[in-house]
Amino acid sequence: MIAVLIGGKEAVTENNIMLLEYPSNFILEKSKAMGGNPTDWKHVEYSVGPHKSIVGCDVSGEIVSMGQHVDTTEFHIGDYDFSFAHGTCLRKPDNGTFADYVALDSELTFKLPKNTEFSNNDVISEGKVISFEEAASIPLSWFTAGGALFHEMKLKYDCDAKKPQNKFPLFVWGGGSALGQAVIQLAKKYHGYTKIISVAGRKHEKQLFAYGADEVFGYHESDVITQNKNKYNNTQQLFYCVSTLDTL
Ligand SMILES: NC(=O)c1ccc[n+]([C@@H]2O[C@H](COP(=O)([O-])OP(=O)(O)OC[C@H]3O[C@@H](n4cnc5c(N)ncnc54)[C@H](OP(=O)(O)O)[C@@H]3O)[C@@H](O)[C@H]2O)c1
Incomplete structure (x- = not known):
């Protein structure tokens, strides 16, 4: 997969990153939209995150695979949802949202309606969340x-x-x-x-x-x-x- 990593004092894009292994209560998500947060650039600029760790915390996308302990009455392959990961983390440097695929804790993941689409707007509008971009702007700040x-x-x-x-x-x-x-x-x-x-x-x-x-x-x-x-x-x-x- 493609991902944005910490490379020295810069964020760099790399191809051919191995898909990560994830715990049995996690979902593997194909990313559609990612939200940026101050923690992303701070971890790069101030070398807080480990070298080669994947950047990014907020994401919305589509479920492509699930661990055996994910609640299958709630989540299904092909569902749209949104959540966050701990990007540029010491313990899990191979999991961040600025990547094609990201592993998400199913207990901290929210479903989106089937008719969710890209807004393709530069600015997120007020009101009900109806696009992947809007959904990706929510999780980290609200969980914090x-x-x-x-x-x-x-x-x-x-x-x-x-x-x-x-x-x-x-x-x-x-x-x-x-x-x-x-x-x-x-x-x-x-x-x-x-x-x-x-x-x-x-x-x-x-x-x-x-x-x-x-x-x-x-x-x-x-x-x-x-x-x-x-x-x-x-x-x-x-x-x-x-x-x-x-x-x-
Ligand atoms: N976003 C998260 O999920 C999250 C999670 C954990 C920690 N944090 C931390 O929380 C802080 C804010 O992050 P954010 O993402 O919420 O920022 P943000 O959405 O980019 O908001 C920046 C806001 O700060 C206001 N501001 C700038 N200087 C100010 C001052 N001296 N007094 C009062 N308001 C001021 C600006 O107001 P104007 O619009 O009026 O210029 C702007 O609305 C950062 O330190 C970040 O690392 C954020």
Whole structure:
């Protein structure tokens, strides 16, 4: 197969990569669309990933083969689906999504309708996910947000909670990012906090309110930290969703 690998300080394309072996609860997927994330270039540029490891985390595509422990009432050869892999990983350097084929954990894979097609648009449109490109833009940021909120920050899976699960606000720096948008929506749906406060570009404000933010501070405003501190002095949990040169 063809794959994008770490080759020194660059991403390089190589042919004739061997198809990987995968665990019995995994699906082998023929990739149709891949999503790019900051982790991809960071692993290449900063030599975080091993030499010759395959790059890429997000993917949508078609099932071509399945391990013997995959739930066959749920998944079938030829189904369309989307998920993520841990690209440029030390333990599994031969599995990343920037490749013809990728192995996906069936427990973390979501099915797409049979009529899913390529959008072939440069920009992903808002609304229902109907294309392979749109599906490939979702998994990693949502799993990262969910892992952090429900595992690290110990929220419960209770979307009917009548009272906020925590008696303090959640602070999301970078609410306009892919990660920040997912964090805000999940924190809101599971009624995790008394308020959801975000620092983001003002152009994202309307959308973030619709997702569940209670207040948005503009990150371009020079006194943004003072504004925050003056209004909210009991911040106990902060989600930092931005890369700047200082915080990479
Ligand atoms: N995406 C993922 O799945 C994922 C997973 C794990 C970790 N991360 C990490 O999370 C960070 C964000 O990744 P992403 O993929 O979500 O990024 P992204 O979608 O490319 O978002 C970048 C956003 O950051 C905003 N921004 C830039 N500087 C800011 C600042 N100083 N304050 C507030 N907002 C600022 C930009 O706002 P404007 O549009 O207003 O310019 C833009 O909306 C990265 O460090 C990444 O490594 C991401």
